[in-house]
Amino acid sequence: MQTELNKVIAAVGDFYAHEGFLFEKDIGERAITHRFAVHLERQFQGWSIDCNYDRLGERTLHLPHGTIISTDDHLGKSIYPDVVVHQREIPNNLLAIEIRKASNHTPLEHDQHKLKALTDPHVWFAYWIGVLLVLDQRGVTMSEVYVSGLVDEQQSRWFATRLEDVGLGRAR
Template sequence: MQTELNKVINALHEFYAREAFLLEKDVGERALTHRLAVHFEAQFSGWEIDCEYDRLGDRTLRLPHGSIVSSDDHLAKSIYPDIVVHQRAIPNNLLAVEVRKSANHQPLEHDQHKLRALTDPHLWFAYWIGLLLTLDKKQVTMSEVYTSGALDQTLSIWFAGRLKDAGLSAG
């Protein structure tokens, strides 16, 4: 998993180096996630990178009933991850990423619940890794790594250290 997370570090480095204009202009989260996804493409050869992807093979992505996360995207609080690294046709799901701007004052619980659900190994479509990133204009201000349906403290600490070592976080 560290290999894949190092690829995310590389993509974030390129993102911050090349997208300063968008960050300074305080564009919306969806514009930022699109540009970050572009930088993911250079790192994840052989994988497809999509934003707000709503399919699993031929099926529409839906979580089990009783979930607090909705399939309705009217309020932009859907179950669809901001960025996914996957193989569409199989489906083979490597990485689900939720991105937040540091100015977003909505509670983290929605994104955290979504990543726990999307990495739940009891669901046939589980992503191997879930990643929550909070982005400021100059750096990542918060990150969490999810595996097997739960926050992975060890990987989260490791990833935060890698962000700091790369100059991408005050850590």
């Protein structure tokens, strides 16, 4: 797992090295997410990297009814992960990433619940790892790692410490 998380950290580093303009001009989260995906793609050779991808094979991603996150819309707010690392044809879901600007005032819980659901092994399309990244102009202000439908505290601390060690974040 740390191999994959190190690739995410490398992508964060590349992103900040080349995309400062996005924060200087206060560009929206979707543009930031896309540009991050471009840098992530360089780290995951042989994998597909997609933004707002809502499929597993031919099936549309829907959470069970009664869950806190609405899934019956196509507004790009529910079960559309910001960025995924997967193999479309197999299908094989490796990594789901939710990205937020630190200035985003919508409840953080939405992204947290989405990552819990996306990594829940009882859901038919589960991703192996989920990562939450909260970004500002200087780096990652908050991060969490999700495994098996829960925040993995040990991996989250390791990830935050690694981000801090390379000058990209603050440890939790």
